[in-house]
Structures are given as C-alpha cells and as structure tokens.
Amino acid sequence: MGTKATLVVGGRGTRILSFNAASLEIPRTLTIRSSGRVVSRVSLPRKGGRDVEVRVTGEGENLTFSAKPGEIPAAVVNPNDPRKLAVLVAKFDVRRPLGG
Numbered sequence: 001m002g003t004k005a006t007l008v009v010g011g012r013g014t015r016i017l018s019f020n021a022a023s024l025e026i027p028r029t030l031t032i033r034s035s036g037r038v039v040s041r042v043s044l045p046r047k048g049g050r051d052v053e054v055r056v057t058g059e060g061e062n063l064t065f066s067a068k069p070g071e072i073p074a075a076v077v078n079p080n081d082p083r084k085l086a087v088l089v090a091k092f093d094v095r096r097p098l099g100g
Helices: none
Strands: 004-009 015-023 028-034 037-044 049-056 061-068 087-095
Touching: 004 015, 015 028, 015 037, 015 061, 028 049, 037 049, 049 061, 061 087
Parallel strands: none
Antiparallel strands: 004 061, 015 049, 015 087, 028 037, 028 061
C-alpha cells in the first residue's frame, strides 16, 4: 500500500482481523482507524514483518490504514518498479474470537 488504504471487513458481530505488515526500507507507524477512531497503532521496523490483530465489530466494518512516514519510490529496492510504497500488508484472515 501507499500512504493510505481502506479495507471493508464483512460479517456480523465481533471478529478478529489478522494480517502481516512490513515497512519498505524505513521504520514506520501503521495506524488503523474505524469510523475515525484509532483501533490499532503498530510500530514497524525497517526490516522484517509483524503480525497484527485488530478486533472489529458491527456489520461491514470499514477500516482505514495509514502509514507515517508516507510512501517512497519502490525503485529504492527494485529499479524497475515505478510504484510508490510504504507498507506491505498480506496474509489476511478473519475469524471469530474464542468463546465468541
């Protein structure tokens, strides 16, 4: 993703969204909001990824992801890549909490 992205998590009731996040070349803070309210803030190191879990409720939860500092040219790691990137988010999973 670049500096900002949006994800809609379907379903009803409480769910746990899990994913892996990694920063491109510099440490960043990934902030996740729901209806403008911060639901998670994660520090991402320069190298390696982190597993992240976010509790979502309601029907069709709309999450906004933002990274600071923002995007940089992907060409710093791949000269043939014209994109601007900040954070890789991958391996998404949605599940019900235990006992829920």
